[in-house]
Structures are given as structure tokens and as C-alpha cells.
Amino acid sequence: MVFKCQEDSFLKEFTSTVVKCEETKEPVVEYGKTSQFEGYQVVLDNTILFPAGGGQPHDIGWLNDVEVVQVLRKGEEALHFTKQPLEVGAEVKQRVDWSRRFDHMQQHSGQHLLSAILENEHNLRTTSWWLGADESYVELESTSVSEDAVRRAEARCNELIQAATPVTVKFYQANDPDLEEAHTRGLPKDCMDTIRMICIENVDKNMCCGTHVSNLSQLQVIKLLGTEPGKKGKTNLKFLVGNRVTNTMQRMLDREKALTALLKNEPNKHEELVQKLQKNLKVTNKNLQNVLSELAQFEIDRIKSEKPKFVFMFKKEATPEFNRAVSKGLENEGLFLFLASEEPDKPKEGQIMIQGPEEHCNALGQQITELLKGKGAFKNGKFQGKAGDLGGINKCRKLIEDYFKNL
Numbered sequence: 001m002v003f004k005c006q007e008d009s010f011l012k013e014f015t016s017t018v019v020k021c022e023e024t025k026e027p028v029v030e031y032g033k034t035s036q037f038e039g040y041q042v043v044l045d046n047t048i049l050f051p052a053g054g055g056q057p058h059d060i061g062w063l064n065d066v067e068v069v070q071v072l073r074k075g076e077e078a079l080h081f082t083k084q085p086l087e088v089g090a091e092v093k094q095r096v097d098w099s100r101r102f103d104h105m106q107q108h109s110g111q112h113l114l115s116a117i118l119e120n121e122h123n124l125r126t127t128s129w130w131l132g133a134d135e136s137y138v139e140l141e142s143t144s145v146s147e148d149a150v151r152r153a154e155a156r157c158n159e160l161i162q163a164a165t166p167v168t169v170k171f172y173q174a175n176d177p178d179l180e181e182a183h184t185r186g187l188p189k190d191c192m193d194t195i196r197m198i199c200i201e202n203v204d205k206n207m208c209c210g211t212h213v214s215n216l217s218q219l220q221v222i223k224l225l226g227t228e229p230g231k232k233g234k235t236n237l238k239f240l241v242g243n244r245v246t247n248t249m250q251r252m253l254d255r256e257k258a259l260t261a262l263l264k265n266e267p268n269k270h271e272e273l274v275q276k277l278q279k280n281l282k283v284t285n286k287n288l289q290n291v292l293s294e295l296a297q298f299e300i301d302r303i304k305s306e307k308p309k310f311v312f313m314f315k316k317e318a319t320p321e322f323n324r325a326v327s328k329g330l331e332n333e334g335l336f337l338f339l340a341s342e343e344p345d346k347p348k349e350g351q352i353m354i355q356g357p358e359e360h361c362n363a364l365g366q367q368i369t370e371l372l373k374g375k376g377a378f379k380n381g382k383f384q385g386k387a388g389d390l391g392g393i394n395k396c397r398k399l400i401e402d403y404f405k406n407l
């Protein structure tokens, strides 16, 4: 069956009759993400809501005021998924979510154009494609695609868009000899009962069940985003068409504006400035390491000369290297040592280290780890692990002080 949306892809409203309404628990799939659903599957005498097929996602819309969350094709029928039931025989007004549908039309017709140019002019065959929530891609039968081919294909597609090349839909009988020059490019044959051909004038003829623009100028522009390795022997070429290009451009501009404010300089200086910052950070970190390792030695010498009963050291900025150096430097002194530091990006969390005579570790270890929500274990007389919450650090100091006062 050819649905109304395939006859006229620009119809936004349509009146139809409810033919069937059955309960369902079939899941809803949204751009590849599956979610549970409980509701109804409604069949109408005809529909302007496109059921998913040919790589194009389903439409969403309304039947009167009842929301349609998914449309699937099962044989000759289009199943409309709704939360509320509709009475069989009732007349309903269909409305399609046009911004979503037109976006799908732009991406889908854009894919036909791109695939045709890549095949005709670069000998790169499309084996499948994906229309995603943000980006789409064509899967090409090649292990690599040159940057030059990508650049030239993009320019050629935009040339045909600027020329307002017409796009028409033609219907054929299965034995029509004209069919031989068309192809499906290995795309799913899920809607091949009526042979429907999408023709881009002088460029492409392709069997397809999707909804398409009537003129390439409606695509506005196509932008190729580059390639990624695909399945074995394949390369995915990512693309955006029409409104997605302007929306993406806006997001990029917003990010650039934020960076300009942070870096206090123009966009053409951003790269240079970030490189400079990274270099400075590297030098600063190296200097910090040197200072901390000198400080560790200084602390070790001080503690050795003072000979305290215990050491409690909480240095927020201490690195794991600093803590390890102090612990190693004091491991033969026979004193109880507690070290703590903050995680640089999560100040509530931190690293802790406990070492010393077994009797003290046994007496204090468990209470300390409980106070600091510590995760880890004693190994060879040392505890090294994470503190889930440094909020208890003062209680921890008090605990250790009291313990040694009462010894």
C-alpha cells in the first residue's frame, strides 16, 4: 500500500477513519534507543504519518488530541502507537510533527544526493546509512575515503542544491524495463511491494519508501563532517543537511563565544592560547612536583628529629607521590602515620594512607576508615585507599590525638 505521506510528503493535516485499535506492549524505538511502552496500536484507512522504513525514522504527531509516539509498518498496515484508545469507525484529524518530519526529509533526500554523487563521481558505493538524532552518516564500501573526495563531493552536492534541481517520485510496475537503471544500494527492502522511485533530475534514480523534498533547494546546504572507520572494510562519512547545519553552527558559535570570554582573545588565537596554557601547566606541574618532593624530605627530617608518638598530616594539595615519599621515608621509624589529601577535581573526596605498629593500626584503622568512608584494605601493615568523604577529618584528628594521649 502507498500511504498518503508517500503520495504527498508535504501534507501536514489529514482526516481519516479508525479501522482497528488493539492493546500493545511493543517497545518504542527512538533513533536506535529502545524504551518500554504500554498502550494501543491504531490502524487508520490511510495516514500522513510516515512509518519507519528505508533508514528514515518514524514520524510523531496527533490523532485529534491523542499523541502518536511511534508509527511502524507491518505488512500493508501502518500501526500508530498511542497512550489512549480510539473508537473503531471514528473520524480523526491527523497532524504530523512537521519540524521533525521536514528534518528527516532534508537528511533523507540529502543522503540520496550524497550517495549518488559519491558513487557516480568517486566510485564510492553506499552500503547503508544511519539517520541519527544529531548526526547522520553513509556507510561506504571502502577502507578509506580521501579528504579531496570529501571536499569535492560536498561542493558538487551544494552546486546541485543551488541549482534547485527537481526531485520527483515515480511509480513503476515490477516488470518495467526502466527499473534496470535504478538501484536500491543494498538498502532495506522493507517497502518494496509498490515500486516507488525517487528521481533527482539527471543525477539519480533510487527505489525508496521515504518522504522526500520536491526540489533540492529545500535542502538549503549539505555539510560533510568527515570520516570514521566503519564495519570491516567500510568507512562512515558523517553529514548534516539543512536546518541541522544552521543549528550546529549556532552551537559552535555559542561554544566559541564562551571560549573567547574564557581565553580573553579572538577565536583565531584560541588554538595558540590553549597550546600555551597546556605548556605552562606542564611546567607548573613539574615545578610543583619538585617543590613537593623537597617538602616531603623536609617533613621526613623534621619528624625524625622531633620523634613524635604519631603523625597526622592533612595537606589538601598533596599528590600521591608526596604521600608515598613521606610514608616510605618514615616506614622504619616505628611511629603511627596518618596522611590525607584532596582529590583535585572532587574536594570532598581524597586519598588516605595509614601505617605504623600493628597494635595502633588495629586499634584505630577501622574507626578512621569509617569516619572518612574509606575504601581500601591493610596490606603489609599499610592502608592505602580512597576517602569517600573528608568531612570527618577533624573527628579523625581528635580520635588519633585522644588515643595517643590515653596510652
Ligand SMILES: [Zn+2]
Binding pocket: 054, 108, 112, 207, 208, 209, 210
Ligand atoms: Zn531512501
